[in-house]
Amino acid sequence: MNKKLLVSATFLTLILIGMSPSLMVWGQEPIIGGILHTPLSADAHALNPFSWTTTYEAYIIWHIYDPLVRMDLENQAFACIAESWSHSTDYSEWTFVIKDDVYWHDGKKLTVDDVFWTYNMLWNDTNVPRRSWLFDEITDLQIVDNTIVVSFGWGPKPADVLYDLATTLIVPEHIWDGIDLYTFANDEPIGSGPFKFVEWERAQFFRLETHDQYQFPIYVDGKTIPIISEVEAQFYALAGGDIETMANPPPELEDAAEFYNSSVHTALNDYWVYLGMNQRRYPNNVTEFRQAVSYGIDRDEIVEIIKYGRGAVMPASCNLPWGTYYNPSAKTYPYNITKTIEMLDALGWTDTNADDIREDGLGQDLEFDVIVSADAQESVDTVKFIKTYLEPAGIKVNVVPIIWDVLWQTVGGLGHIDQDYDYPGKYDYDWAVLGWVGFWSDFHPSSFYWLLSADRWWGSDDVNIPGWNSSVRWEVTDLCNDTLYSTDDAVIEANIDLIQELVAEDLPYVPLQVNGGTYLYKTDEYKGWELGPTDGPDNYFTWLSIQLIKPPEAGPGFLALGAIITLVVSVAFVRYRRRK
Amino acid sequence: MGLRGYIAKKLFFAAVAFFVAITIVFFLYHVIPGNPANIFATDRTVNPDQRDALLERWGLNEPLWKQYGIFLRNLFQGDLGFSYLQKMPVTDVIGESLPWTLLLLGTSFVLNAVIGIFLGAFVAWRRGSKLDTGFVLTYNFYNAIPLFFVGMLFIALFSFYVRKWGWGFYFPAYGAQTAGSSEWGFFPRLVDILWHLALPLTVLTIAGILGWSWFMRGNLINILTEDYIKTARAKGLNENQVLYKHAFRNAILPVVTNIGMSIGGLIGGAVLIETVFSYPGTGRMLYEALIRHDYPLVQGAFIIISGLTLLGLLIAEIIYGFIDPRIRTE
Numbered sequence: 016m017n018k019k020l021l022v023s024a025t026f027l028t029l030i031l032i033g034m035s036p037s038l039m040v041w042g043q044e045p046i047i048g049g050i051l052h053t054p055l056s057a058d059a060h061a062l063n064p065f066s067w068t069t070t071y072e073a074y075i076i077w078h079i080y081d082p083l084v085r086m087d088l089e090n091q092a093f094a095c096i097a098e099s100w101s102h103s104t105d106y107s108e109w110t111f112v113i114k115d116d117v118y119w120h121d122g123k124k125l126t127v128d129d130v131f132w133t134y135n136m137l138w139n140d141t142n143v144p145r146r147s148w149l150f151d152e153i154t155d156l157q158i159v160d161n162t163i164v165v166s167f168g169w170g171p172k173p174a175d176v177l178y179d180l181a182t183t184l185i186v187p188e189h190i191w192d193g194i195d196l197y198t199f200a201n202d203e204p205i206g207s208g209p210f211k212f213v214e215w216e217r218a219q220f221f222r223l224e225t226h227d228q229y230q231f232p233i234y235v236d237g238k239t240i241p242i243i244s245e246v247e248a249q250f251y252a253l254a255g256g257d258i259e260t261m262a263n264p265p266p267e268l269e270d271a272a273e274f275y276n277s278s279v280h281t282a283l284n285d286y287w288v289y290l291g292m293n294q295r296r297y298p299n300n301v302t303e304f305r306q307a308v309s310y311g312i313d314r315d316e317i318v319e320i321i322k323y324g325r326g327a328v329m330p331a332s333c334n335l336p337w338g339t340y341y342n343p344s345a346k347t348y349p350y351n352i353t354k355t356i357e358m359l360d361a362l363g364w365t366d367t368n369a370d371d372i373r374e375d376g377l378g379q380d381l382e383f384d385v386i387v388s389a390d391a392q393e394s395v396d397t398v399k400f401i402k403t404y405l406e407p408a409g410i411k412v413n414v415v416p417i418i419w420d421v422l423w424q425t426v427g428g429l430g431h432i433d434q435d436y437d438y439p440g441k442y443d444y445d446w447a448v449l450g451w452v453g454f455w456s457d458f459h460p461s462s463f464y465w466l467l468s469a470d471r472w473w474g475s476d477d478v479n480i481p482g483w484n485s486s487v488r489w490e491v492t493d494l495c496n497d498t499l500y501s502t503d504d505a506v507i508e509a510n511i512d513l514i515q516e517l518v519a520e521d522l523p524y525v526p527l528q529v530n531g532g533t534y535l536y537k538t539d540e541y542k543g544w545e546l547g548p549t550d551g552p553d554n555y556f557t558w559l560s561i562q563l564i565k566p567p568e569a570g571p572g573f574l575a576l577g578a579i580i581t582l583v584v585s586v587a588f589v590r591y592r593r594r595k
Numbered sequence: 596m597g598l599r600g601y602i603a604k605k606l607f608f609a610a611v612a613f614f615v616a617i618t619i620v621f622f623l624y625h626v627i628p629g630n631p632a633n634i635f636a637t638d639r640t641v642n643p644d645q646r647d648a649l650l651e652r653w654g655l656n657e658p659l660w661k662q663y664g665i666f667l668r669n670l671f672q673g674d675l676g677f678s679y680l681q682k683m684p685v686t687d688v689i690g691e692s693l694p695w696t697l698l699l700l701g702t703s704f705v706l707n708a709v710i711g712i713f714l715g716a717f718v719a720w721r722r723g724s725k726l727d728t729g730f731v732l733t734y735n736f737y738n739a740i741p742l743f744f745v746g747m748l749f750i751a752l753f754s755f756y757v758r759k760w761g762w763g764f765y766f767p768a769y770g771a772q773t774a775g776s777s778e779w780g781f782f783p784r785l786v787d788i789l790w791h792l793a794l795p796l797t798v799l800t801i802a803g804i805l806g807w808s809w810f811m812r813g814n815l816i817n818i819l820t821e822d823y824i825k826t827a828r829a830k831g832l833n834e835n836q837v838l839y840k841h842a843f844r845n846a847i848l849p850v851v852t853n854i855g856m857s858i859g860g861l862i863g864g865a866v867l868i869e870t871v872f873s874y875p876g877t878g879r880m881l882y883e884a885l886i887r888h889d890y891p892l893v894q895g896a897f898i899i900i901s902g903l904t905l906l907g908l909l910i911a912e913i914i915y916g917f918i919d920p921r922i923r924t925e
Contacts, residue, residue: 060678060681061680061683063682066682114744141648142645197649198682199682200681200683201682213775216771216875217688217691217692218776218873218876219770219774219873239774241770241873242875243745244871244879245873247750248747248768249769252768254755254759257767257768270755418628418635420630420633421628426826429646
């Protein structure tokens with residue numbers, strides 16, 4: 016009896032061990048298929064393409080939905096749902112031909128009616144949060160055969176239309192028609208994108224499978240996107256073979272990546288950090304003073320030490336330092352504390368009372384509180400560095416970390432509270448460290464219009480975070496408007512070059528650094544990673560090309576553990592029975 | 596006062612405390628700077644007008660007293676509100692994370708309380724022995740290391756290095772279940788959930804057991820110096836009777852209070868541990884809701900936490916009444 020039990024237990028153990036995928040795959044040939052595991056560090060809230068709130072949501076949504084046009088790794092237009100596009104000679108009428116072989120994940124065919132429905136809905140509802148500003152400029156929208164014709168009151172340039180409007184995600188009319196756009200969680204989304212939604216366990220993972228009717232071939236079976244909060248845990252998961260990519264590992268672990276069959280890719284992000292000197296206050300409104308401060312900050316060191324070398328110095332021109340519209344001849348402010356001292360001396364601002372702090376033209380100490388988000392340790396460290404840099408020049412800096420919401424309210428980012436445009440505490444600060452994201456200044460001619468034009472939100476009198484109000488501001492505003500409405504490439508380029516020179520000289524913002532990202536990706540299981548200068552390895556073009564080079568090794572190891580436990584318990588039971 | 600009157604009095608005070616707590620939470624959270632639309636800050640594509648429109652849609656441009664009235668009316672109708680960011684009823688959002696927290700913290704709580712109380716009594720009874728010294732050292736050592744660091748160490752050791760060293764098994768570095776395990780059937784899924792539970796539960800439970808033991812040990816050591824313990828011994832009672840009948844019952848009273856208070860804390864979750872192990876509990880959910888000003892979600896969670904804390908305290912006080920009749924009469 017006992018012998019039989021022992022034999023049965025051993026047999027069961029062998030079956031369980033045999034079932035363990037980690038052991039089953041031994042000896043098999045490399046296959047195409049597999050599930051790609053790419054982590055997120057926080058969960059999404061809702062998968063609504065028109066009201067997503069974080070990049071985590073956007074990341075998932077862009078797996079599931081497609082726009083007419085995507086941007087490729089070099090920021091060129093890539094035809095997605097649109098087969099082709101054309102425009103009238105004055106750019107005021109744009110025609111998009113819709114592909115005939117695009118299907119929704121529920122098997123229905125995507126038609127031009129879906130595109131029209133999406134565009135029409137966004138055209139008519141001005142309050143939708145995720146909506147291109149160009150919808151406000153549309154004067155007519157029509158379907159002509161399998162094309163959609165968009166008319167504007169003026170001629171927006173290709174960059175405006177292709178990157179801002181045509182990247183609008185298209186949703187199926189048969190699902191979205193009649194729903195409340197603002198409360199729709201869309202937690203079982205149906206899109207036409209490369210991956211089909213399967214499962215979302217909140218705060219745990221997303222499961223996606225390849226859209227079998229997708230317009231381009233995809234070689235993996237699907238993706239699992241686990242939510243792993245801590246980068247250290249992500250690294251151990253990567254090294255252990257549970258995931259295939261991760262972003263921004265701790266520097267000491269990044270160096271160890273190669274030991275775990277991982278490669279490193281670095282990219283720069285469209286996210287730059289600046290020192291905002293509140294120009295509503297003297298002496299911040301003195302251009303020479305802002306220039307002197309700018310010379311006194313060692314940005315190279317900030318990038319090297321605080322950012323671990325991830326990123327680059329942001330030019331004073333407020334234009335990302337690469338791409339079509341970057342003007343390298345605009346003024347720069349390489350670190351030169353001697354020059355800072357000379358400029359302050361030239362202004363006549365000296366230390367008259369021997370307290371190691373200079374006094375400005377009104378006799379007040381050059382002492383400034385710098386507000387910075389307490390959540391962003393790197394920004395707090397940056398301010399500490401700035402404090403040290405400026406001390407020898409007789410400028411005293413006080414580091415004031417505060418919570419993000421207070422910071423944003425103080426610098427005027429809210430615009431107004433309850434229609435009160437002069438709410439208490441608005442603009443009550445000396446200097447602030449903040450960042451801007453997603454202005455596309457590397458390739459988009461309208462970037463300055465969005466950021467600096469007095470006619471647009473962020474540069475308008477309602478917001479105008481740095482309080483820029485010199486005569487140069489109006490010159491730049493005119494140039495921005497001229498650029499927006501111009502269709503002559505030469506004029507556009509000349510305008511943007513001039514804007515950069517004016518901005519670099521007048522310094523509405525004192526840019527510090529462009530943030531960069533470091534990405535690890537496993538090279539022992541998959542091939543076909545597509546890498547771009549501003550993209551990590553987990554991007555749309557990787558999804559279209561990535562292939563397994565060998566079967567996955569990681570499996571549910573608990574099966575082997577279960578087998579061992581079963582054996583131990585069985586043996587113990589047999590021994591107990593024998594003793595009894 | 597009879598037991599019924601005692602309970603009625605406690606219920607009344609608990610109801611008042613609950614009302615005050617939720618009122619404070621409502622007003623405090625609404626008057627601090629920021630709002631849910633701030634999540635779109637620094638994003639050039641969402642302009643201030645669009646953010647205003649969202650606030651209007653969410654009813655956040657109404658006067659605060661009016662918002663409070665709506666909040667109370669909904670609350671009495673059993674409606675905790677609708678999460679702005681998750682676009683789901685608050686009860687559903689909490690309902691998704693609560694089972695995981697209860698599994699992790701509830702299991703840990705029971706283990707901590709039961710093992711901790713008896714271990715504390717055990718070492719207190721042997722005060723000054725090698726065992727007691729070892730316990731004190733272990734407690735101080737474990738407490739000197741931040742819990743998240745212990746968690747990370749466990750991940751490195753039992754998720755990564757065991758694989759690197761070629762051991763036959765490992766524990767997952769993250770999550771509460773394997774993606775796709777919902778299709779595996781009941782038993783394999785249960786094993787998978789327990790497999791994921793092992794590391795965070797171990798880290799939490801070691802800390803919890805040591806904490807509760809330390810508390811119990813301190814109480815018991817104090818009690819053991821009381822005159823009535825000497826009297827009990829003088830009466831000729833054996834050591835077990837002295838320990839369990841006299842010392843233990845008195846030492847456990849503050850522990851019961853702490854247990855009652857900790858019940859509400861279960862919902863608050865163990866934010867650090869849940870974060871380190873990427874465990875999908877209410878702690879992480881609440882933390883995120885707090886920093887993103889998802890008012891209904893935060894209020895809903897606090898209502899449940901306040902309610903359960905008060906309920907726990909009420910139960911503790913009623914148990915007090917049973918354990919020690921003097922409290923009732925006082």
